[in-house]
Amino acid sequence: MAIPTSRAKEAAEISVNADECNACGLCVNICGDLSLKMENGVARKSETAIFGCIGCGHCMAVCPTGAIEIHGREISPADIFDLPAKESAATYEQVISLFERRRSIRTFKDQDVEAEVIEKILKAAKTAPMGLPPSDVHVMVLKGKEQTRAFAKDFCDYLETMKWFVSGWFLTLMRPFWGKANDEMFKGFVRPLFKIYPGKMRENINVVNYDAPLLMYFYGSPYTDPADPIIAATYAMTAAESLGLGTCMLGAVHPLIQHGSKARKFREDHGIKFPGREGLFVAIGYPAVKFKKGIRRTFASDQ
Ligand SMILES: Cc1cc2nc3c(=O)[nH]c(=O)nc-3n(C[C@H](O)[C@H](O)[C@H](O)COP(=O)(O)O)c2cc1C
Numbered sequence: 349m350a351i352p353t354s355r356a357k358e359a360a361e362i363s364v365n366a367d368e369c370n371a372c373g374l375c376v377n378i379c380g381d382l383s384l385k386m387e388n389g390v391a392r393k394s395e396t397a398i399f400g401c402i403g404c405g406h407c408m409a410v411c412p413t414g415a416i417e418i419h420g421r422e423i424s425p426a427d428i429f430d431l432p433a434k435e436s437a438a439t440y441e442q443v444i445s446l447f448e449r450r451r452s453i454r455t456f457k458d459q460d461v462e463a464e465v466i467e468k469i470l471k472a473a474k475t476a477p478m479g480l481p482p483s484d485v486h487v488m489v490l491k492g493k494e495q496t497r498a499f500a501k502d503f504c505d506y507l508e509t510m511k512w513f514v515s516g517w518f519l520t521l522m523r524p525f526w527g528k529a530n531d532e533m534f535k536g537f538v539r540p541l542f543k544i545y546p547g548k549m550r551e552n553i554n555v556v557n558y559d560a561p562l563l564m565y566f567y568g569s570p571y572t573d574p575a576d577p578i579i580a581a582t583y584a585m586t587a588a589e590s591l592g593l594g595t596c597m598l599g600a601v602h603p604l605i606q607h608g609s610k611a612r613k614f615r616e617d618h619g620i621k622f623p624g625r626e627g628l629f630v631a632i633g634y635p636a637v638k639f640k641k642g643i644r645r646t647f648a649s650d651q
Contacts, residue, residue: 350400353484354569354622359400360420362407366390368415375407375416391416403481422482446589448642453594454558456633460492461562465591469564469632472587476580479573485580486621488565496563499618500556503601504546506614510604514539541600557598560631567602567620567627574626581628594635602627
């Protein structure tokens with residue numbers, strides 16, 4: 349059996365055109381699945397594949413003669429494109445400037461994000477590496493602050509029906525199962541959120557997604573590596589920043605809409621197809637604030 353995802357259950361098919369193969373062996377060396385071997389001076393499908401071709405496409409991309417075709421798992425030779433020139437790639441200085449200039453933005457201009465800009469963000473996010481091709485990441489896109497506010501309002505209404513989730517008896521019951529750190533997080537972070545989100549919404553202040561003019565929610569299926577939607581969201585954030593937009597990742601909604609029948613109804617109401625271990629919202633819009641300084645950050649392991 350091939351490695352399953354929500355989109356693919358079978359291995360992809362590899363074919364090598366022996367007449368075009370120049371026997372360089374690059375495809376054999378690059379295949380992490382050992383799906384290819386050299387035989388009589390030609391690359392061929394091997395019998396020693398570990399999982400079966402996952403359709404990463406590396407062999408097609410490295411082949412200097414175009415002798416290899418992969419079909420299946422949502423990939424085909426039509427997905428090959430010419431690489432942008434090396435000189436056009438961002439330098440470290442450009443990348444670090446973009447990163448150092450970024451700050452989470454929570455106030456946005458009352459200006460929609462143009463359709464072609466949204467497409468550029470999604471195009472960039474689709475280049476994200478994925479645990480297992482084909483990408484199992486889904487994206488929900490809400491355009492315009494009316495949509496994002498309606499989503500936030502619905503979420504606040506839903507939270508009002510879920511107060512038992514942060515009640516004393518429930519947290520005491522769960523502590524032996526989910527441990528000290530979760531207990532502390534629930535008491536110090538999640539429980540206050542249950543008050544703050546709906547409370548502020550009643551004052552007409554949206555602190556769920558800040559009335560962002562664009563909201564993207566990256567989430568996976570139950571098959572997805574939990575990191576996949578987070579990496580795609582990070583690419584989207586970076587692309588949006590490069591296009592002059594401000595962004596803020598929003599982590600609080602996803603975990604609260606995973607479990608139980610009310611969460612399922614909320615997801616269904618908003619066209620969210622799967623519950624998943626990880627998911628992340630990114631609020632995006634033209635920033636209404638300008639920062640004067642950057643802020644140096646550290647890792648926990650720094651001394
Ligand atoms: C995974 C993740 C989840 C986050 N969730 C929220 C959120 O729900 N609401 C919010 O206002 N900011 C959220 N943030 C933004 C952080 O608060 C912010 O990144 C942090 O304060 C550091 O500020 P900076 O992004 O300007 O460096 C989140 C950031 C990350 C990476």
